[in-house]
Amino acid sequence: MRRPNLTVRTHALVTRILFEGTRAVGVRYLQANTEHEVRAGREIILSGGPINSPHLLKLSGVGPAEELTSHGIDVVHHLPGVGENLQDHLEFYFQIACTQPITLYSWQSLTGKARIVARWLMRRDGLGATNHFETGGFIRSRAGICYPDIQYHFLPLAVTYDGKGLASEHGFQAHVGPMRSKSRGFVRLNSSNPREYPRIRFNYMSYEDDWIEMRACVRLTREIFAQTAFDPYRGREIQPGAHVRTDAEIDAFIREKVESAYHPSCSCRMGRSSDPMAVVDPETRVIGLEGLRIADSSIMPSITTGNLNAPTIMIGEKAADHILGQSLAAASNARYYVAENWLTAQR
Secondary structure, eight states: OOOTTOOOOOSEEEEEEEEETTEEEEEEEEETTEEEEEEOSSOEEEOOHHHHHHHHHHHTTEEOHHHHHHTTOOOSEEOTTTTEEEBOOEEEEEEEEESSSOSGGGGOSHHHHHHHHHHHHHHSOGGGGOOSOOEEEEEOSSTTOSSOOEEEEEESSOOOTTSOOOOSSOEEEEEEEESOOOOOEEEEOSOSOTTSOOEEEOOTTOSHHHHHHHHHHHHHHHHHHTSGGGTTTEEEEEESOTTOOSHHHHHHHHHHHOEEOSOOBOTTOBOOTTOTTOOBOTTSBBTTOBSEEEOSGGGOSSOOSSOSHHHHHHHHHHHHHHHHTOOOOOOOOOOOOOOTTTTTOOO
16 A cells, blocks of 8 residues: 555545547546546556456446447447356355353353453454364265365354354354355346446356255265264254255255355456457456456356465466566466265265
């Protein structure tokens, strides 16, 4: 923020990318209800994320021509892949009551939370020095999957992400979900008004494979928590509940309890210029336009098998190399884990 070559406009809403022909030359934005324009010296880098990046492109006349014209937007460049291919990770909480008072439940009172904060402020350590998701793992859902497709996060507390669904007892939980769903959604315009949110539809669980993988998540997690190492701590199954056994019962639980892991991505996918659904090329340049790049998780062709934070940072760093014209490092041939018996066994 203190760099002399950086100016930050806060509380501003970019409403349009400006074009001269097919070259991006600036942006228009609102600040305190006043409209401003900024011209670009070289390029514009769009990093609005997998919702805002396609939304702004469409507001600016870049996207599926039929959709744009239906909202009265002049088409600058017909690019049908803008806003399509939207992907995310889904997960649920598998919660177990803990028979010993060793979880974070002891600290959920106002007094307990105040003590955590005080220790952090005074000593920079204690329970305030971690987000408590310190254990995780990846496993394969079934035979025929060559590398892991299910991810775990472990938390020593039974609670929902927003903190409102705190269990009334000591407990622990695994956040678990499939990594490579086949479901695809979209980000589309509601209107040409930049203040109006776009239509966002993920089309979650729209493939049978998604249900197969979710059922595996329930059954495999139940098996993990049944291991001898958990014997001193394992109480009743809070969620899904020991009665949830059949495919139909698991499916009903998933419909009620599954939620986003907040990994939206892939709505401006990278690909070859010959691919009609590709939005950016391998150097992050918007295909068919000049002076415009996208650097965020929207350019992933498919969602990563794991959290998006590190891969998205990598996208920013890689895009920076292209923008600066840096020579590229040699391609990596690093090995990755493949189970020797993956064709015939789940483990």
